[in-house]
Amino acid sequence: MKGDAVWGKILGALFGLALLKLPGLLLGILIGHWFDRAFRLQFEQNGGFSALFRDNTDEQGLFRYTTFATMGHIAKATGVVTSSHIQQATVFMDQLGLDSSQQREAQAAFRDGKAVNFPLRQQLQQFYHTYRRRKDVLQLFLEIQLSIANVNGNMTTAQYGLLQQVAGYLNFSAAQLDMLLQAYQAQSRFSSRSNQRHSTGQASLADAYQLLGVSQDVSDTALKKAYRKLMAQHHPDKLMAQGVPAEMLDVAKKRTQDIQAAYELLRQKRSGKA
Structure with missing residues (x-):
């Protein structure tokens, strides 16, 4: 090329x-x-010339299986898969709008991941080899895994250690994982408070800044740049073109909605309109 x-x-x-x-x-x-x-x-x-000839169906199947198998493995890291973990995985499946056949496949992958001898490293190496040139897809995958590790806001030391392994297999540093984790936790708080804004007042400004990955003393120009970068990384059309299954795009859509809401809150606050 x-x-x-x-x-x-x-x-x-x-x-x-x-x-x-x-x-x-x-x-x-x-x-x-x-x-x-x-x-x-x-x-x-975007994958070079190989992207023009790749089989998206096989890639999407790999994405689905690896997603739910890894979720099962992370849930098992607590020592026992609790009802909260199963409920979280079920809720996630429902949010994706999976049909009955896809739900059975997802549940089977989740069970595979819970097995003591599940080959996590080999599975993630195959996943990384397929998506290694599509960093935004790898990041979306890692963000999805954070949801199962943060059930009810609780993450065990074993789960965090396993997430570090997952991140490492996907070529993310420990610092990058921590930034994604902080952004995910901030998004959860921001989204919850935004939904209750009518009764609890404005959503947290601190969470909005953390969701966007910037400090509170950031310039307006840098704030807008961070916002645009995040929106581009999570754009559903872009992710679909890079091999993300259509049903998984709801995760990206929800992320972009919260990113946009956080940016609008900060922009209005800074302009004195909030």
Whole structure:
């Protein structure tokens, strides 16, 4: 692909030469180089040429199975799978709108994950190999796993240690996992308080900042940049194009709704309208 990303330089050179002669030629080549580089990075992030020929059906099946099997394994890390864990997994399945056949498959994967000899490392290595060029998909997967580990707001040391392993297999650092965990917990609080705003007042500003992953003294420009980055990472159409099953997109949609609500609250507060 690197050798093919030259059209920006060619077109830039031609337009530059036509408009400004030799200086335009040099400027056009430089601008074209920037364009080619940005295009190549985006192309590779989306899976490169293999993305044009991959079997999305197999990928989506891998995403579903790995999601629910890993959820079962994380739930089992408490030593015993409680009714809360099963209820959380069931609620998650209901939220996804799975049909009866898909629910049976999800339940079977959850049971597989609970097994003592479940090959978590091998399963996640296969998952990572498939999605390794699609970082936003890997992040969505990890965010989903945080939900089962935070049932009723409780996470055991064993579950946290297992989440660190999962994150490591997907090439996320411990610091990145902690940031995602803090953002998830802030989102849960923010969403809960937003739904009760009529009786409890404004949702927490601190949670809104943490949900967006910024400090409270961040500039307006940096705040908007963080907001746009998160919205792009969780855009349902983008994630579907990268191989996320359609039913899993509700997770991304809910995330974008909370991100947008948090940003609007902070924007209005900063402008004095709230």
